[in-house]
Amino acid sequence: MKVRIKTIGFLFAGLLSAFAFVQAGSGQVQQTGLKSDEEAIRAFVEKYGFFETSGPNGEYNSEREHVVFEGCRLTAHVEAVGADEPPYKRETIKFDVVIDLKKMDPKAVTTPKDMNGNTLPGGREWIILKTADGQEWIVMEREGKLMSASSAWLFPGGANHEENQKVADAFGRIVTACGQAK
Numbered sequence: 001m002k003v004r005i006k007t008i009g010f011l012f013a014g015l016l017s018a019f020a021f022v023q024a025g026s027g028q029v030q031q032t033g034l035k036s037d038e039e040a041i042r043a044f045v046e047k048y049g050f051f052e053t054s055g056p057n058g059e060y061n062s063e064r065e066h067v068v069f070e071g072c073r074l075t076a077h078v079e080a081v082g083a084d085e086p087p088y089k090r091e092t093i094k095f096d097v098v099i100d101l102k103k104m105d106p107k108a109v110t111t112p113k114d115m116n117g118n119t120l121p122g123g124r125e126w127i128i129l130k131t132a133d134g135q136e137w138i139v140m141e142r143e144g145k146l147m148s149a150s151s152a153w154l155f156p157g158g159a160n161h162e163e164n165q166k167v168a169d170a171f172g173r174i175v176t177a178c179g180q181a182k
Contacts, residue, residue: 037170038069044167051120051156058088072101072178095142101178103137105130108168125164127155
C-alpha cells in the first residue's frame with residue numbers, strides 16, 4: 001500500500017510540474033507567484049498589523065492595519081487610537097494609505113526601530129517601504145480626502161527576523177514585477 005501511495009504522489013507531482021511548464025509560456029506561473037506573495041503579505045499583516053503602547057501618565061497609541069491589493073496599488077486600511085498629550089483623551093482615527101507599487105524601492109527594509117527611533121513591543125520589527133526616488137508617492141486619505149503624503153510607510157512585523165525578511169522579500173518581488181509592467 002505504501003508503494004502505491006508513493007507512486008500516486010510522484011504522478012501527481014509530475015502532473016503539477018508539467019502543468020507549470022505548459023503555463024510558463026503564458027505568464028501564468030509568474031502571476032500565481034505574485035498572488036501567493038500578496039496572500040503571504042495579507043496574512044502577515046492580519047497577524048502582526050496591530051500594536052499597542054502605553055506610558056505611565058496615560059500616553060497611549062495603538063494601530064491596526066489590513067491590506068488590499070488591486071493590481072499595482074496597495075491600500076492599507078488603518079485604525080489608530082492615540083492619547084499622547086495631556087489630558088490624554090483617546091481619539092480614534094481611521095484612514096487609508098494608498099501605495100503605488102510602481103513607484104516603490106524594491107528593497108523593503110526590516111529594522112527594530114522606525115525612522116524616528118520608535119520600537120514595537122515584544123522585540124518586534126518594522127518593515128519599511130520607501131519610494132524609489134524619495135518623492136512623496138504614498139498618500140494618506142481620510143474619508144476620501146487627502147490628509148498627507150509620504151515617501152515611506154511602515155508595517156509592523158513580528159519578533160522573528162527571518163519571517164519578517166521573507167515578507168520584505170515578497171514586497172520586493174511584487175514591486176519589481178510592477179516596475180517592469182509600466
